Amino acid sequence: MSKITCVRTLRLPERPKLLWVEIETDEGLVGLGETFRGAATVEAAVHELIAPVLIGRDARQIEAISLELTTPYVGFHSASAEIRAASAVDIALWDLKGQRHGIPIHEALGGACRERIRVYNTCAGYDFNTQQGARREIAASDRAQGPYDDQLAFARDPAALARSLVEEGYTAMKIWPFDRFARQPGANSISLAEVRQGAETFRQIREAVGDRIEIMCELHSLWDSTAALRICQALEPFDLYWVEDPLCKMDDAKALADLRNRTQVPICASETLGGSTAYRDLLAAGSLDYLMLDLVWCGGFTEARKIAALAQAYNKPLAPHDCTGPVALFAGLQLALHAPTAVLQEVVRASLSTWYGELVTELPRIVDGHALAPSAPGLGTALRPEVKRRPDAILRETRG
Structure with a gap:
């Protein structure tokens, strides 16, 4: 015992x-x-x-x-x-x-399907999402807090940000230039000028680095179906990898399926869901192209492996979430190494380069845009x- x-x-x-x-x-x-x-x-x-x-x-x-x-x-x-x-x-x-x-946990789960997993950089700042209160709003007076203040970078010079990521070996990035136009959760309107302004960020990235990087658009569950559709359709020319969490109610399988059927951009859902039942309902309704889960929210490894099995049964790619903490990153990485349909692991290079390492004994090794499999027992950190x-x-x- x-x-x-x-x-x-x-x-x-x-x-x-x-x-x-x-x-x-x-x-x-x-x-x-x-x-x-x-x-x-x-x-x-x-x-x-x-x-x-x-x-x-x-x-x-x-x-x-x-x-x-x-x-x-x-x-x-x-x-x-x-x-x-x-x-x-x-x-x-x-x-x-x-x-x-x-x-390591990936072995305890049944063994690894791969020795490394491709990562994408969520273009956040050093303290993104860790403080109480509202999300960071970029002001004209803001100055970069360091070389990886990527949220400021995608607001000010997305082309330079994309070149920086490509130079470091990253092949995928995620940004959220439409958030500033959402005046409350479930915002039901966005103007044509605002849509074009947000889409301009993606145009600049494509012009700077072409197809050398995949781009994801995060919508943070801020929009109703009409506004989300307008945004998604405006992004179709830029060959996005996915649009993530477009609706304010990401457990609404019917509304999400309707959106997916009316736009050409792939839909990713959703870090906000808990338990395998919610994912089963979205998959059964044909609501998503990519399945995202967060192990520190969905029920841990025990539920996550069941969700991963659903993703495999429905032939859907899996991508664990982390822009929160170092243990969430290790947990997602361990699952991503094991799950047959896993394609990406989220990282935040600003956090990896600073405060994650101040809290835990080990960090994942990132080489050529991939996270390598930890070999230490358990999670791989403490x-x-x-x-x-x-x-x-x-x-x-x-x-x-």
Whole structure:
């Protein structure tokens, strides 16, 4: 038996949306998980709902624990705080499994289908999406915070940004030049001038680097179907790899299928979904071309491998999400190495070059636009010991 003896959470004020979960066993092992958004709320769910169930439990019973933590009376089969908590716990349990057997998680899942996976750079800044409050809006007075302030770059000089990425070996990039025109979630109108202004960014990239880079457009679930269709049709001449999360309700399979049938750009969905059932419904309705999932939101590895099996059954390419934290990146990478239809892993070079490395002991190796397979047992990384010793660290433990 591998008895769970402690469930620990950690938050940092400078990264207020992130929560890390560590699970200790009587074997002397420590498994690491992570989730993102509503960190204090998820922390409460971990200790009040989940930890009492886990203490004394056999950490090898991952499937049984996952079922218990994602039943309708806990997580309601959604991307709720409860499911985010369950996701972090599940990732930690799989980390423990890999460590226990001395193998990386992609091997524990059944083995790798590839030794490396192509990455794409989400063109964010150094603190993208990590602070509380609204998304960053680029102002005329803004100055680059460093060489990889890619959100500022795609707003100011997308051609130079594309050349920079190609020079570093990247073959795919993602940008979101239409967000500034969405005045509230579900915005129901966008003017022709605004559409042309957003599309101009893609034209400049294509003129600068031609077909040497794939381009994705992120719409961040901000639009209703009419505005999303107008944007998608305007982007058709630029041969985009995908348009991601175009609708404000990404679980609306019928509306998404209708959009997909009226535009030539491929549709990617969706980092916002939790549990395999939501993906099954989108796939059955013919709503997507690329399947995106986030392991720290969808239920961890246990649900993610079921979603990956659905993607394989429907012959759809899979692309794990990460622009949130280093554990999410490692989790996505481990799944992407294993899942038969995986084609890409998201990275943010601004985060990889700075704060990710300040938090964890290892980072993925990126070579020629590909992430190489980690060989260390489990996830392949751990929290740096000094992170827990920080005076501002918010630690909470539940022990048996």
